Amino acid sequence: xxxxxxxxxxxxxxxxxxxxxxxxxxxxxxxxxxxxxxxxxxxxxxxxxxxxxxxxxxxxxxxxxx
Numbered sequence: 001x002x003x004x005x006x007x008x009x010x011x012x013x014x015x016x017x018x019x020x021x022x023x024x025x026x027x028x029x030x031x032x033x034x035x036x037x038x039x040x041x042x043x044x045x046x047x048x049x050x051x052x053x054x055x056x057x058x059x060x061x062x063x064x065x066x
Contacts, residue, residue: 002048003020003046003047004046006043007019009033009042011039014030020051024058027058028063035063036064038065041065047060047065047066048063049061049063
């Protein structure tokens with residue numbers, strides 16, 4: 001699992017970004033958030049996730065809020 005902090009999350013659009021510890025940005029969407037049992041994410045929250053690739057971008061899967 002990778003670690004990172006939530007950079008931003010927009011509940012209205014259901015998408016956001018995580019800044020990985022390595023400095024890269026990872027896309028996160030509402031499906032991963034809800035699957036983790038969360039309603040939303042807050043800026044700065046520490047999260048763990050599996051890194052996947054979809055449609056040419058890095059995507060967080062199996063998200064866990066720490």
